[in-house]
Amino acid sequence: MKKGKLIIANWKMNPASLKEVLKLAKASDKEGVVLCVPFVFLKEVKKVLKKAKLGAQNVSTEQAGAYTGEVSADMLYDMGARSVIVGHSERRALGENNIDVNKKIKSVLSAGLTPIVCIGERERDENHEYINIVKTQLVESLNGIVKSDLSKLIIAYEPVWALSTTANRRDATSADSLEMVIFIKKVLSDKFGATTKLPRIIYGGSVNEKDVADFLKNGGVDGALVGRASLDAKKFLQIIRIAENVS
Numbered sequence: 001m002k003k004g005k006l007i008i009a010n011w012k013m014n015p016a017s018l019k020e021v022l023k024l025a026k027a028s029d030k031e032g033v034v035l036c037v038p039f040v041f042l043k044e045v046k047k048v049l050k051k052a053k054l055g056a057q058n059v060s061t062e063q064a065g066a067y068t069g070e071v072s073a074d075m076l077y078d079m080g081a082r083s084v085i086v087g088h089s090e091r092r093a094l095g096e097n098n099i100d101v102n103k104k105i106k107s108v109l110s111a112g113l114t115p116i117v118c119i120g121e122r123e124r125d126e127n128h129e130y131i132n133i134v135k136t137q138l139v140e141s142l143n144g145i146v147k148s149d150l151s152k153l154i155i156a157y158e159p160v161w162a163l164s165t166t167a168n169r170r171d172a173t174s175a176d177s178l179e180m181v182i183f184i185k186k187v188l189s190d191k192f193g194a195t196t197k198l199p200r201i202i203y204g205g206s207v208n209e210k211d212v213a214d215f216l217k218n219g220g221v222d223g224a225l226v227g228r229a230s231l232d233a234k235k236f237l238q239i240i241r242i243a244e245n246v247s
């Protein structure tokens, strides 16, 4: 694997003001980084980025038309975004299902953007049902996606029980990540047949400056999706520096 891993920031519904947004964007502007920012700040953030790429956090299932309050993939592209998070657990909690995620992936791909497809179980049960949950998310979300588009995707494995915002959260380990990455690759090869052009797979769930090296070295992933720690410029720069040096 080539040196340097992908670090994607998910700012969620933060920061509150354009002033703070621009300060954080400028501080986070490094190669190999994608900043997924709230819709309203896309255009202004785009203007200050020289090295990092711009992403969004959600997109409409539909291409255009009478969908009040929605934002289409073409609009995101026009604002300078080149990737978009789909199927984040916080959106699934609001009712988004695998069929919606599937539609979003298709419209994102047809607009020329990279979908960052989030999958991950809410909890780990003793009967290992969580494995089937992740499999179903993956298979249904990728329904009708052609093999040649696989390498255009990024799959983010985010166990919900490890996210920084989950009540009574637990830390996931790099071994948990590695196990799931192997499983995801198996599901993909069962569905699409053997291919060398797999999506990049990244890990997310409370990644911080202390554990990122372990996830990147031992978790089987090509990068990390970082929520809370991406809002702290000092911590985020430490994460980026570590990611630059992991092969």
Ligand code: PGA
Pocket (backbone or CB within 6 Å): 010, 158, 162, 163, 164, 165, 204, 205, 206, 207, 225, 226, 227, 228, 229
């Ligand atoms: P976290 O968020 O790093 O704050 O756990 C990650 C995410 O929800 O994408």
